Amino acid sequence: MNGRAKIDYNTLVKTDRVNSRVYTDPQIFEDELERIFHRGWVFVGHRGEVPNPGDFRLKRIGLQPVIMVRDHAGKVNLLLNRCRHRGAVVCHETRGNARNFRCAYHGWTYKLDGSLAGVPYPEAYDDSFRREEYGLTRVPRVAEYRGFVFGSLSPAGITLEEHLGRAAREIDMFVGLSDAEEIEVSSGINKYDFKANWKLAVENSMDGYHPNVTHESFVSAVMERIKNNPSPEHGAVFDPNSFAAGSYGFAKDLGGGHVMLDYGFRIYDPLNRDPLPPVRAINASGEMHLSDLRRRTSPERAADMLREGGTHTLVFPNLILIGLHMRVVQPLSVDYTEVCLYPTTLKWLTPEVNQIRLRSHEAFFGSASLGGPDDSEIFERIQTAAAADLEPWNIISRGLGKERPDDEGYLYGDMTSEITQRAIWRQWKKMMTQDAGTAATRKRGSRTSTRS
Template structure:
């Protein structure tokens, strides 16, 4: 069977209400995703709060290329290619830690945590034109930040980070402003999930919880007062709830629970006040942001439920980073963000909520990973390769700012992500 696409034209794979299953199963398409998306677009590397002290680092990848994010002795956070300038060996050998210097254990070249080459064994063996200043660690071609979220791109040119984020930037602010100081700590460790399925399955789907997470929704109904409850019988995923899906452009999408949460804000605040020092937290938010903005941020509860394409999602308390490893192999890293300037009891409550759904023994995330693997298995049956993604298309609204809005169970988010995918896959690499 001939593939309905070429390496230069993927437009036939994404249609108005459906998508060809090859984008989830074809290794050749995955290779092009690495080249055109993960080796060119803005990717979130992490948050500066992961590195509170000079010398703190975390080694990771941009696509397949190894990098290290490090806070230098000068306090600045930088992202370097994790590669010695001599023979190319990685210079950072552990995933996290603290170091003033990175040493290549092949031939002993030493780099400072701010990048310059510090020492070369046997310098007499090099000529007079050898210049250490020219051989420091290589910075990523582009690096920028928004509210401490560190982004990097392997492409030397392209849209600015502000242009890339567009309306999605507001939701990074909402995540940060759950703290009365507007600051977080990312020091509580990480939950990891690795599943045998495609990276594009992860998150931002308001249609599945009634089936995949039915027991969780039943528990919420029996325990009113949480901020995920709404006026429709405690079901935030009901079409009648008032909650929405949003396509923010550039592949960024949102499950917008603010309408339901706002309708139940007073009940939620009563529940929060029953927590140790809950009243103290509420008052700190109102004092910092004012009555209207403070109440809105309390309703959000630090959970914008936003997907910043292609690899960052802010869901619940977590900073979620998606790492594609192969067309059918994906790792997801979930870093809980702790609020600065709040009582310890508030962060303890947020962590317990995170663990109850997303932890290894949680009620939700393990089920998602299981279904992603079943999804990948089912896609092998490709006699009819087209997948229907048309729910809510007939009632989707195009807003004045160019964003699109649907009901909470509509596939507005999936269509938005695929539009972002097609745009990046259709751009010609420089």
């Protein structure tokens, strides 16, 4: 410990309100890294990003740089990007294909599974030097669900299955019942950043109250287009009624900080010029997935889901599934955040449908889109206003007391209910106040001591 005062998180987060200090205090940010990002399960990447042996992507768990790489056995490894010799990064490209990772400083070379393949002039080391002790440090726990790769820097804790809980079924909806290797994450990455706290993006992604206001310009522009050209072939309808009080959509608490919005209709704006292509599979596996999905939903809903995405879910703390993209929120400092969007396609869909997925994504998401940048603008306005803390409370009470249980007992409210915000903050407070327990090995300095 560095002698700082302990923060009482119970005084900062109440059922119906949050103190804006949670967005501005560097000490709270440090605690979040330790207790949420280094102790718990964090989404790292999808197998589809590294389809071939040697394919790699640079990632982070908290602030720690990680290489996600597929080895020759098909296994996806998470390796800390730091040479075990004198500590330089061993991989400096953000993505690519490698035969091995060779440190540019003295040439220590690592295999795709992280083991040390060799060092130059090994004869100068004495017999106590054993290569097998100097592989790249592995992320202590790695687990996958349907190709979604999660990591935890803590060697002990709940399983990924326990962590995901009910959210696993929303991952199923997102991937359209595909097999893990049938999801393609090779359509590029939207990268954007903002000068505000990471949690503002997490909250906003599951806020069904804001779209008609924050995105008023998008709603009105799409409405005008529809008025001028009402042909149903000409694109989807954005229904502002769905984001009003009394909407037929709803906001749901899935437990464990995982939450979702369910609007059950088409929201985005596909390729404007062309009629929507019919949804078809191009192989037997696809036929099976498609008929399965049609049976579980309806033929119309299945088509919409495959063109535009099937869920709107936060997998706490850093993975957001909206439409057909995976979104990863990466905190870098208390007031600076990077976000990556990974639009997905499915191998078993026709190229025409996969193209519609990309065009519908572009309309609302990315730095130059007609939607997302307005959210980022709001995050920065909140970060600025947090300095005005004579009255520091932000209110999340909307729909409090009106929650209802669904058939399985999960609580939901109407689309504009802040039940999702309360569920996120409840989990945040739980993790921030949890006993260090298994985190003992994560304390600063203890890792190096095991090596000396």
